[in-house]
Amino acid sequence: MTMAIIGRPLARVDGRAKVTGAARYAADFNQPGQAYAVIVSATVGLGRVTGMDSAAIEKMPGILAVLSHLNAPRLAYGQHKSYIDPATGERLHVLQDERIRFHGQPVAVVVATTIAQAERAAAALRVSYNAERPVVDSAGPEARPIVPEAGRQPDARLPADKARGDADRALAESPVKVDETYDIARENHNPMEPHATIASWNGDRLTLWSKSQFVVNEQAEIAAIFGLPLENVTVICPFIGGAFGTSLRTWPHVTLAAMAAQHVRRPVKLVLTRKQMFFTTGHRPRTVQRIALGATADGKLTSVVHEGTGETSRYEEFMEALTSVTTFLYSCPNVRTRYRLVPVDTGTPNHMRGPGEASGVFALECAMDELAYKLRLDPIDLRRRNEPAIDEGENKPFSSRSLMRCYDLGAEHFGWARRTPEPRSMRDGRLLVGMGVASASYPAFHAPATARARLLPDGTAEVEIAASDMGPGTYTSMTQVAAETLGLPVERVRFSLGRSDYPPAPSHGGSWTMASVGSAIRAACIAVREEAAKGRTDRPIEATASSQRDPQAAERFSMHSFGAVFVEIAVDPDVGTIRVRRAVGAYGIGRVVNPRLARSQCTGGMVGGIGMALMERTVLDARDGRPVNAHMADYLMPVNLDILQLEAHFVEEADPHVNQLGVKGLGEIALVGIAPAIANAVFHATGKRVRALPIRIEDVLTA
Amino acid sequence: MLPFTIEKVRSVEAAIAAASSGRRLIAGGTTLIDLMRDEVEQPQQLVDINALPLSEIRVDRSDLVIGALARMADVAAHPDVQRLHPMVAESLIEGASPQLRNMASIGGNLLQRVRCPYFRMLDAACNKRSPLSGCAALGGLNAGHAILGTSDHCVATHPSDVAVTLVALDATMRVVGPKGERTFLVEELFRLPGDTPHLEHTLLPGELIVEVRVPGGPVGRRGRYLKVRDRASYEFALVSAAAALDVADGVIRGARLAVGGVGTRPWRMRAVESALIGKVPDRKVFEAAARLALEGALPLSGNRYKLELLPRTIVRAFEMTGGIA
Ligand SMILES: Cc1cc2nc3c(=O)[nH]c(=O)nc-3n(C[C@H](O)[C@H](O)[C@H](O)COP(=O)(O)OP(=O)(O)OC[C@H]3O[C@@H](n4cnc5c(N)ncnc54)[C@H](O)[C@@H]3O)c2cc1C
Numbered sequence A: 001m002t003m004a005i006i007g008r009p010l011a012r013v014d015g016r017a018k019v020t021g022a023a024r025y026a027a028d029f030n031q032p033g034q035a036y037a038v039i040v041s042a043t044v045g046l047g048r049v050t051g052m053d054s055a056a057i058e059k060m061p062g063i064l065a066v067l068s069h070l071n072a073p074r075l076a077y078g079q080h081k082s083y084i085d086p087a088t089g090e091r092l093h094v095l096q097d098e099r100i101r102f103h104g105q106p107v108a109v110v111v112a113t114t115i116a117q118a119e120r121a122a123a124a125l126r127v128s129y130n131a132e133r134p135v136v137d138s139a140g141p142e143a144r145p146i147v148p149e150a151g152r153q154p155d156a157r158l159p160a161d162k163a164r165g166d167a168d169r170a171l172a173e174s175p176v177k178v179d180e181t182y183d184i185a186r187e188n189h190n191p192m193e194p195h196a197t198i199a200s201w202n203g204d205r206l207t208l209w210s211k212s213q214f215v216v217n218e219q220a221e222i223a224a225i226f227g228l229p230l231e232n233v234t235v236i237c238p239f240i241g242g243a244f245g246t247s248l249r250t251w252p253h254v255t256l257a258a259m260a261a262q263h264v265r266r267p268v269k270l271v272l273t274r275k276q277m278f279f280t281t282g283h284r285p286r287t288v289q290r291i292a293l294g295a296t297a298d299g300k301l302t303s304v305v306h307e308g309t310g311e312t313s314r315y316e317e318f319m320e321a322l323t324s325v326t327t328f329l330y331s332c333p334n335v336r337t338r339y340r341l342v343p344v345d346t347g348t349p350n351h352m353r354g355p356g357e358a359s360g361v362f363a364l365e366c367a368m369d370e371l372a373y374k375l376r377l378d379p380i381d382l383r384r385r386n387e388p389a390i391d392e393g394e395n396k397p398f399s400s401r402s403l404m405r406c407y408d409l410g411a412e413h414f415g416w417a418r419r420t421p422e423p424r425s426m427r428d429g430r431l432l433v434g435m436g437v438a439s440a441s442y443p444a445f446h447a448p449a450t451a452r453a454r455l456l457p458d459g460t461a462e463v464e465i466a467a468s469d470m471g472p473g474t475y476t477s478m479t480q481v482a483a484e485t486l487g488l489p490v491e492r493v494r495f496s497l498g499r500s501d502y503p504p505a506p507s508h509g510g511s512w513t514m515a516s517v518g519s520a521i522r523a524a525c526i527a528v529r530e531e532a533a534k535g536r537t538d539r540p541i542e543a544t545a546s547s548q549r550d551p552q553a554a555e556r557f558s559m560h561s562f563g564a565v566f567v568e569i570a571v572d573p574d575v576g577t578i579r580v581r582r583a584v585g586a587y588g589i590g591r592v593v594n595p596r597l598a599r600s601q602c603t604g605g606m607v608g609g610i611g612m613a614l615m616e617r618t619v620l621d622a623r624d625g626r627p628v629n630a631h632m633a634d635y636l637m638p639v640n641l642d643i644l645q646l647e648a649h650f651v652e653e654a655d656p657h658v659n660q661l662g663v664k665g666l667g668e669i670a671l672v673g674i675a676p677a678i679a680n681a682v683f684h685a686t687g688k689r690v691r692a693l694p695i696r697i698e699d700v701l702t703a
Numbered sequence B: 001m002l003p004f005t006i007e008k009v010r011s012v013e014a015a016i017a018a019a020s021s022g023r024r025l026i027a028g029g030t031t032l033i034d035l036m037r038d039e040v041e042q043p044q045q046l047v048d049i050n051a052l053p054l055s056e057i058r059v060d061r062s063d064l065v066i067g068a069l070a071r072m073a074d075v076a077a078h079p080d081v082q083r084l085h086p087m088v089a090e091s092l093i094e095g096a097s098p099q100l101r102n103m104a105s106i107g108g109n110l111l112q113r114v115r116c117p118y119f120r121m122l123d124a125a126c127n128k129r130s131p132l133s134g135c136a137a138l139g140g141l142n143a144g145h146a147i148l149g150t151s152d153h154c155v156a157t158h159p160s161d162v163a164v165t166l167v168a169l170d171a172t173m174r175v176v177g178p179k180g181e182r183t184f185l186v187e188e189l190f191r192l193p194g195d196t197p198h199l200e201h202t203l204l205p206g207e208l209i210v211e212v213r214v215p216g217g218p219v220g221r222r223g224r225y226l227k228v229r230d231r232a233s234y235e236f237a238l239v240s241a242a243a244a245l246d247v248a249d250g251v252i253r254g255a256r257l258a259v260g261g262v263g264t265r266p267w268r269m270r271a272v273e274s275a276l277i278g279k280v281p282d283r284k285v286f287e288a289a290a291r292l293a294l295e296g297a298l299p300l301s302g303n304r305y306k307l308e309l310l311p312r313t314i315v316r317a318f319e320m321t322g323g324i325a
């Protein structure tokens, strides 16, 4: 009874609610009698709070409370760590002591009857500090790299050191070499919707309407922080206005909203300012990476060395998959990867779209392009010569791998054949034209999930799971899975997510929502369908079912998505402006549940990649660790005029091993590969190799 | 944000009276409200001048006259502006965003305040915001700052785009105040920071900008505004140039050049202009003249690239006036 709803380019089921304003985001759930909280952020980058003139502002109109380490309740901060929290270290305990660990750390929260009163008083609060000079340059002379604790074991998910063969010796003996360093600036996620929480207590039960990509974890984290039983906390978040990873963790402002609401005994709303979103809600860490490639004269890789360093905070070791892709992207007998962290006086970084992979693949794919030029080979040809038969890092076959087919499809749509390889050889009038290419890859993850489905006597169905939709179209794709599995038209399926009291879903990140949540929904719907097949009933039929990846398949196969990204840029040789004219991506992501949503995901990722390549950079003031450009006019991201023609294509790929839906997930991979393709195009256009992101006019000018 | 009152005035006299008593004029509010939200500006009483009849755009003999309350978007789209002074339209379109241009007035644009990030952060040293507190930009982020007209007290650029073209075209402005009316060059509106960076312009207390007058003539019709920046829109200039040439019989008879993004005020480049007069316009001539633009330029730790970008921008802008594609 397949109705082939999966695979159809349905418009978003929640599109109308979004464009009419009916969709409610965290800050829209205003509660009766609600008060407003505003955070006061530290203006020094390291040191101690020595005094605070709260008395002066307590007299201001409407002020209900001024909470700081001096009077804030000592919270339980019970042990709790999820996989989205750093494995090593301890989260920031907010307002529990006088120490300042980074610029912008909350030092007080002001609660008032109106938002204007709270903002006014927060601005007026005088705080004195004993300030020390922070170290914020993770590549500077004071930086001290460490071996990440959670990467010490050889079987760690993100091993600090991994090797096969003898990469250093092979490098020394290689006739052709590339050995370069790549530096990627710190970035902030900057979604449209700011972080927001409304907290409301009823006795010892707490409800949070809070922007979150992981409501069940926010529930567990807040329960642990306040020492509450899990069931006393409910987190609700039906819509997210973009997140890119910044709402995976539960950050201090959620705790502060709950603390404030408890203190003033009424619901409290707390929304971060744009500037505060550069302080305590994570960032893509700055990375510095060395890539050394050795090859034979005919372009066979003989050695790959990848040494990457990422910044982290002093109190947590944030790790990401910086060097992972290097171990399996190409065939090479001698590979050595090394991953280190540099603790600096900053808030803890966190995952940002394509975490680790986007940065690591940038370095590797730029180096591959450099190698192709040294070998006088077409960059696609170089990759073809090093296409592996299996994942040589894990010594396992791939469940599916379509990288070369992606190159073929992408090259055709892009018109790669028209490219002349010589730098500065292509022009359009005065403008230098550059074409660049890069590979993309991201793991096909899968996590356990549970969903509930209910078939009602009126022939409609309800499906519930504590998942999230930060924009990829979860509402729509999951409705498609449920409708097809139940044999119902999509209009008869009501899909709900974003409540911690629904059956648990994994975090909405890592591109595993379609695989994990989709499989759970499929399982629940199959259970309902089987029950319904037993005979007619006038009562609802309900089933709750879980799913996880077949452990044998996981054991036998290496599972990743792959893609090939093509970019054409134009550089003005006089004034150095760089414009991305078009980008074409071709991806092998298993089954495409909804091509319209999938394309939208890909073009969105391309926009992020253009930002990473040419614009995004959080600048820290070395004197006090302050993010200086914490403002939407100063932190550049692409605007409409920067994103001209973006295209995504998908190769047919049937992967029976990843899960029963055959989906590998799509989201993160869309950002991976864009930045190196652009950097490679900049080289092709100008003959200038820029190895630090973002690439700006001044980099091109000094060519 | 501090509490404030706002009242609407319906006559120029009432506006002057209000401004003379220390109240603050507000037009589009895109600079003022923004800074009030950050408490950088703290006026307690605002006077809304949007009802004044000052938004007309007209041609008077050959001059273009733009009312102080004309909106950036309306001026940019006006056929007379596009015909007589295309560079004025271009410099407006290249500024801000459509939403801002719909609100923002020409008078307000000239009086917009600097975009130095430290200026907006109350906890940073900034002589412009609080005199004698120091200048955080000198030892901090200054990639976007000025190389011309700076002092040890302030190095912020004047951010307006249209001001650059108005200065290039010898535009004048008419202001009225408690002591009557004055007309002077737009160029004379802007002060150098010196040791008083908090004093930015030469308006007297209570004075209201009424209109801006751009003289007609052949030079304006072939002017171009080139704005160079890292993203294609919605960013202030790293460097910009308003360039115009009057060429007759293959020889340059008149030249105009002002630049933005590099000076503490819109910067007229008279030496470059003079060097072009009598020459045959071509790239080499432009390049030789553009080198003069760097006279007196002092780079900061983060903006040395402007020494390279400024002459290149000038050359390119002059090439564009000649329609060199
Ligand atoms: C995000 C952003 C990006 C921007 N990008 C650009 C850009 O790229 N290029 C550019 O040129 N500009 C840019 N701007 C600045 C924008 O052009 C100015 O904010 C706008 O022109 C100011 O006009 P307004 O009418 O809103 O002024 P207001 O904010 O109302 O007033 C500004 C000042 O002028 C005074 N004032 C206003 N009218 C008069 C008058 N008639 N007489 C005397 N005093 C008066 C007010 O008292 C106040 O001090 C940008 C602004 C923002 C917020």
Ligand code: SF4
Residues within 6 Å of the ligand: B114, B116, B117, B118, B119, B125, B126, B127, B128, B129, B134, B135, B136, B137, B138, B153, B154, B155, B156, B197
């Ligand atoms: S450059 Fe001027 S505006 Fe910026 S911090 Fe220094 S004094 Fe203030």
